[in-house]
Amino acid sequence: METEQPKGALDGVRVLDLSHGIAGPFAARLLGDFGADVIKIEKPGTGDFARFLEPLKSDAPAPEQSLLFQYLNWNKRSVALDLRTPGARPVMKRLVEATDIVIESFRPGTLDGWGLGVDQMLEWNPRVVVTSVTNFGQTGPYASCRASDLVLQAMSGIMQISGRVDREPLKHGLSQSYFCAGLNAAYASLVAYTAAAADGIGEHVDLSIHECLASELVLNEPYYAFLGAVQGRRAAVQDPFSGEPLPARKGFLAIQTGGGAAFENYADLFEREEFRDPAFASRAQRERRAQEVRALLQECLAHRDAKEVFLKGAQRRLLVGVVQGA
Numbered sequence: 001m002e003t004e005q006p007k008g009a010l011d012g013v014r015v016l017d018l019s020h021g022i023a024g025p026f027a028a029r030l031l032g033d034f035g036a037d038v039i040k041i042e043k044p045g046t047g048d049f050a051r052f053l054e055p056l057k058s059d060a061p062a063p064e065q066s067l068l069f070q071y072l073n074w075n076k077r078s079v080a081l082d083l084r085t086p087g088a089r090p091v092m093k094r095l096v097e098a099t100d101i102v103i104e105s106f107r108p109g110t111l112d113g114w115g116l117g118v119d120q121m122l123e124w125n126p127r128v129v130v131t132s133v134t135n136f137g138q139t140g141p142y143a144s145c146r147a148s149d150l151v152l153q154a155m156s157g158i159m160q161i162s163g164r165v166d167r168e169p170l171k172h173g174l175s176q177s178y179f180c181a182g183l184n185a186a187y188a189s190l191v192a193y194t195a196a197a198a199d200g201i202g203e204h205v206d207l208s209i210h211e212c213l214a215s216e217l218v219l220n221e222p223y224y225a226f227l228g229a230v231q232g233r234r235a236a237v238q239d240p241f242s243g244e245p246l247p248a249r250k251g252f253l254a255i256q257t258g259g260g261a262a263f264e265n266y267a268d269l270f271e272r273e274e275f276r277d278p279a280f281a282s283r284a285q286r287e288r289r290a291q292e293v294r295a296l297l298q299e300c301l302a303h304r305d306a307k308e309v310f311l312k313g314a315q316r317r318l319l320v321g322v323v324q325g326a
């Protein structure tokens with residue numbers, strides 16, 4: 001006897017996904033994960049360019065080889081429709097009339113040029129929520145600028161605080177700007193949908209990927225606004241217990257003080273009485289003897305696996321993190 005699958009929280013909600021790439025499709029997929037009915041519109045012939053992004057599974061049919069595309073677009077139905085043609089307009093009208101949330105990621109002004117802009121969609125369906133996911137938003141001096149994950153991370157300020165002060169700014173791994181924006185687009189769409197469901201008035205959500213990243217500078221903004229200071233990257237010489245990854249026999253560890261556990265607990269973890277020395281008790285003291293402390297830590301880790309140290313550290317409530325790998 002088959003058991004009926006429980007319905008998702010967004011069962012009955014229809015999402016029209018006009019987006020491409022990563023951020024918009026990720027947002028639509030997240031809504032689909034919670035039960036929304038997601039219809040993805042793709043260009044006839046080639047489809048979303050993400051279908052060709054690596055990694056590729058070579059033994060799958062050509063349009064389905066991209067593992068990234070599959071990850072971003074499960075739980076969706078796909079429709080081939082050329083939005084640039086006059087014939088798309090009546091089809092879009094019927095789709096929008098039956099839709100609760102539209103997610104699009106075209107350059108500002110593109111949909112208006114095709115007669116499919118936000119005002120037109122709201123005319124077709126006054127309750128619809130249209131979420132536009134673009135590099136720098138719909139307005140402003142950078143609205144028409146192209147960008148990549150690297151450009152967005154650089155311009156957001158995230159790279160300014162990443163790395164060491166004596167080296168160049170660092171870019172975080174993966175395409176984090178796009179996934180961050182996708183998360184924001186999903187919950188912003190839900191907030192607007194909730195309001196539209198209550199008052200019957202649709203909404204245009206203008207989401208800038210750049211601003212999503214900039215909003216993560218939680219301390220930098222008050223740092224400048226209230227102290228007049230610009231927060232920079234990590235010091236070149238710092239306490240080895242400040243979290244910079246250290247090599248173990250196998251893997252890397254990030255080790256920090258704090259969290260309620262006494263620093264002397266590291267003497268038990270590493271079975272080295274040197275860590276009970278009062279000269280190592282404070283961060284300032286460890287910074288002054290950074291080279292000595294780092295050499296001692298490396299000696300302790302040289303014959304231990306990172307995962308082993310992590311597990312034993314966790315039992316002692318120490319802030320020890322293994323750098324996860326494959």
